[in-house]
Amino acid sequence: MRYLLVALVVIACSGRDAPPPQPTVVTPDRPDQTIGGSVVPQIHEFPAGRAADIRRIFEGNALSYPVAVVSKEGAQTQFVNPRPIFVSDRRFVVGLPPAAHAALDRLIAGLNAGPSPAGATYELTFWAVEGGAAAKTEVAGDLADLAPVLEKLPGLGSRRFKAVDRVGGRSRDGAHSKLVGRVLQAEHKLAAGPDGIELEVTLQLQQSDGRGPTIETTLHLPLDQPVVMGDASQPGAADGVANLLLYVVRARRVE
DSSP states (O other): OHHHHHHHHHHHHHHHHSOOOOOOOOOOOSGGGSOSTTOEEEEEEOOTTOHHHHHHHHHTTTTOEEEEEEETTEEEEEEEOOOOEESSSSEEEEEEOHHHHHHHHHHHHHHTTSOOOSOSEEEEEEEEEEEEEOSSOEEOGGGGGGHHHHTTOTTSOSEEEEEEEEEEEEEETTOEEEEEOSSEEEEEEEEEETTEEEEEEEEEEEETTEEEEEEEEEEEEOTTOOEEEEOTTSOOOTTSOOOEEEEEEEEEEOO
């Protein structure tokens, strides 16, 4: 009987001294199991004249990263394709996981080894041109620089081209600019490339009764070669000879 009591006491004491069970914590070892916490914004600098290269890196989704999205169906892995926000002609901000920021810095460092695009400042000129039906093609004197291009436009028949308005100015690689003329307004962002520039542009004619015809597009623009765009929003006439509204843009490198 004595031994039984001792055993009971020992068992009771052991029960009191045993530590409470600890919860099991599972630490994810995959980046797609962490939601958002590891993504941080950071400023990166890049060599002058390389804004177009930076955009191509992101547009090609070279720095996409996985995240877990939780819904009623459970957790799913999705990929985020980050986009840079340019704050100057040589700096941009982007949100990425720390390892991706380090990889991006190595990519940018590699840009220094290659040849730089020719020039980082450009002179841009925008024209709004009206083309009215005529017996033969004529180009007004103030459009003499554009005559070789306008006279060769296919499928328009004979037209008399005259300028509606013209605006121009200088812009640096990666810069966002806005030019306002008498009736023509041009808002654009420029990125230099090895064989010309990439131009995100919005062209609009201001009218007395409000906003006029508008074109929004992205162009690959060779240097010193005018590019003509037609305004598809202009109403056509039943006889097919309605006046045309054309926009022309030209880029020149500034030494």
